[in-house]
Amino acid sequence: MSHNSTQINKYLKSLQKHLVDEHPDNPTLANAVKSFRKMDYVGHSMGLINKDESYATCVTWWPMIAVLGTFSAGKSTYINSYLDMPLQRTGNQAVDDKFTVICFSRHNEAKTLPGIALDADPRFPFFQISRSIDEISEAGQERIDAYLQLKTCPSENIRGKIMIDSPGFDADNQRASTLRLTQHIINLSDLVLVFFDARHPEPKAMQDTLAYLVSASVNRADANKFLYILNQIDVTAQEDNPEEVVSAWQRSLAEVGLISGRFYRIYNPSAAVPIANPHVRERFEKKREEDMADINARMHQIEVERSYRIVGKLEQTAKDIKNKKVNKLSEMLKKWKNKVILIDGLVFFTLAILAGTAFTMTESWDLLKTFATQLMQGETSSVVIAVFALISIIYVHFSIRRTVANGLLRKLDRELGNDHETFKQYLHAFNKSTAAYRPMLLKDPVGWNETTQQMIDEIINEANDYIQALNDQFTNPSGNGGKNSQV
Numbered sequence: 001m002s003h004n005s006t007q008i009n010k011y012l013k014s015l016q017k018h019l020v021d022e023h024p025d026n027p028t029l030a031n032a033v034k035s036f037r038k039m040d041y042v043g044h045s046m047g048l049i050n051k052d053e054s055y056a057t058c059v060t061w062w063p064m065i066a067v068l069g070t071f072s073a074g075k076s077t078y079i080n081s082y083l084d085m086p087l088q089r090t091g092n093q094a095v096d097d098k099f100t101v102i103c104f105s106r107h108n109e110a111k112t113l114p115g116i117a118l119d120a121d122p123r124f125p126f127f128q129i130s131r132s133i134d135e136i137s138e139a140g141q142e143r144i145d146a147y148l149q150l151k152t153c154p155s156e157n158i159r160g161k162i163m164i165d166s167p168g169f170d171a172d173n174q175r176a177s178t179l180r181l182t183q184h185i186i187n188l189s190d191l192v193l194v195f196f197d198a199r200h201p202e203p204k205a206m207q208d209t210l211a212y213l214v215s216a217s218v219n220r221a222d223a224n225k226f227l228y229i230l231n232q233i234d235v236t237a238q239e240d241n242p243e244e245v246v247s248a249w250q251r252s253l254a255e256v257g258l259i260s261g262r263f264y265r266i267y268n269p270s271a272a273v274p275i276a277n278p279h280v281r282e283r284f285e286k287k288r289e290e291d292m293a294d295i296n297a298r299m300h301q302i303e304v305e306r307s308y309r310i311v312g313k314l315e316q317t318a319k320d321i322k323n324k325k326v327n328k329l330s331e332m333l334k335k336w337k338n339k340v341i342l343i344d345g346l347v348f349f350t351l352a353i354l355a356g357t358a359f360t361m362t363e364s365w366d367l368l369k370t371f372a373t374q375l376m377q378g379e380t381s382s383v384v385i386a387v388f389a390l391i392s393i394i395y396v397h398f399s400i401r402r403t404v405a406n407g408l409l410r411k412l413d414r415e416l417g418n419d420h421e422t423f424k425q426y427l428h429a430f431n432k433s434t435a436a437y438r439p440m441l442l443k444d445p446v447g448w449n450e451t452t453q454q455m456i457d458e459i460i461n462e463a464n465d466y467i468q469a470l471n472d473q474f475t476n477p478s479g480n481g482g483k484n485s486q487v
Contacts, residue, residue, distance in 0.1 A: 008054050011121070012037060015061060028469050029061070029307060035314055035462045039321070042455055045447030047432030048325060048425045057127045059188075059313045062103070063161045063306040065299060066185045069195030071168030074231040077268050078195070079165055083155040085110070088165060097167045098149050099181055101126070104159040105152030115148030124150070124162065126184075147181065160303060164189070190302040190309060192226045193295070196249060198265075227295060228253065229264045264291040307470050315463035322456045329429055329445040332408050337440050339404045344397060398436055405434045 012033060019030040036056035043049040069075045076088035079102070087102065087110055101118055105111065118126040126148055164185055167178065186192055230249055250263060266288050275281035359365050374382035409427060416423045432438075433446040 008052055028466050032314055035459050038455055039459055042452045045452055046445055047429040055317055059310055063302040064189045065163045066189040066192045068166050070197055073195035073197040075195050081268055083157055085155055087153050100165040101150045102163040103152055108154055110153040113150040115144040117150045118148050119144050193229055195229050195231050198230050198232045232267050266291050311463055311466040318456050318459040326448050333433055336404055336408055340401050343400050
């Protein structure tokens with residue numbers, strides 16, 4: 001077993017132990033790790049993932065809240081208020097250009113750890129992220145630390161959750177790697193809070209940023225996980241018509257595609273501009289309390305949703321292997337085999353015709369008979385020529401195999417567009433299935449056999465059992481028994 005595969009096994013054992021310690025009375029998630037390990041066996045056998053990779057690291061095991069937003073939109077102030085402690089630096093300018101992962105710690109004081117702590121731990125959403133960010137890969141640990149940091153704090157509000165504070169956002173000036181990290185976070189998060197600054201009532205000036213943060217999300221299947229928050233709304237209390245500021249933002253967001261979904265209006269009372277008019281103050285405070293209650297309720301809800309999300313990912317990945325990956329690879333193998341046989345036939349038929357023509361034109365057929373006789377008698381020169389000819393035929397055949405395989409992979413790459421992760425899986429699996437040592441007559445992809453098929457079916461059944469166990473934990477249609485427990 002290689003060092004890297006030993007590492008991933010160690011990580012998964014650690015993850016399983018953490019989940020058991022976290023919920024000793026609820027083994028569902030700890031058992032799900034075992035199912036992911038089983039699926040890893042299938043993935044490794046087929047070449048869909050490397051020996052040092054695991055499907056378990058493609059999902060965040062703690063509920064994850066991403067906080068995105070424009071510069072000076074009050075993200076850090078909001079996070080400090082939520083944690084009930086001054087963890088993040090605040091200010092009107094960009095105060096931090098790193099992604100900060102915030103999690104609970106039993107220590108009484110907050111600690112800041114380098115980005116490498118995240119890159120090497122599968123429990124966090126940046127596990128092995130250095131592999132996929134070119135700029136980080138080239139420069140190693142120092143580069144990771146320039147992008148990421150981990151902060152731990154003793155706030156009970158963050159216990160059992162992960163919160164990510166992103167750098168202030170400006171789509172025009174953002175580095176490509178930062179945009180990729182932002183997209184990575186959005187994909188993995190259970191809840192995405194997108195903050196805008198009510199003190200800048202001209203959203204038109206930041207249309208590109210709005211388009212990136214909003215339009216990319218509106219067509220997603222999980223669009224309901226995005227909450228759009230107009231922060232520091234207290235400044236509009238001084239306006240003759242404060243509702244006009246909100247309307248301007250709503251119109252601007254509608255222009256980039258956001259015509260539905262909740263739009264929240266909040267401010268931090270401790271940093272608020274005093275509102276002299278008691279009626280206006282009451283109205284603003286009431287609206288803030290209602291919206292904060294909704295946001296907090298959504299943040300609490302993800303603790304329940306998290307378990308379903310992980311089990312759903314398990315089932316989805318297993319079905320994807322069975323119904324999509326295997327079918328696509330089988331289809332590609334069939335095309336590859338037919339094309340190789342066709343080109344082999346054309347090439348060797350053409351060579352045979354050319355050779356026959358040459359023998360006929362030079363009246364050298366007797367030489368061929370002499371060569372055959374010498375070969376049967378084991379003459380060295382004839383054996384060497386025969387071996388060279390055989391090696392040449394084999395070389396041409398395997399060159400055709402590889403060329404056809406590469407052509408099919410290029411076509412698949414174009415079909416998948418920007419889905420590099422899926423293409424990487426197909427690339428490795430197809431190369432393994434068309435390797436020189438593997439006979440062409442086999443129709444199934446490498447690693448797909450009765451054992452692995454049975455494993456995938458078992459995983460799908462296990463996922464259904466986990467869902468039922470979660471339903472039993474969180475629901476009680478009959479009303480029998482005591483109160484439902486919580487994750």
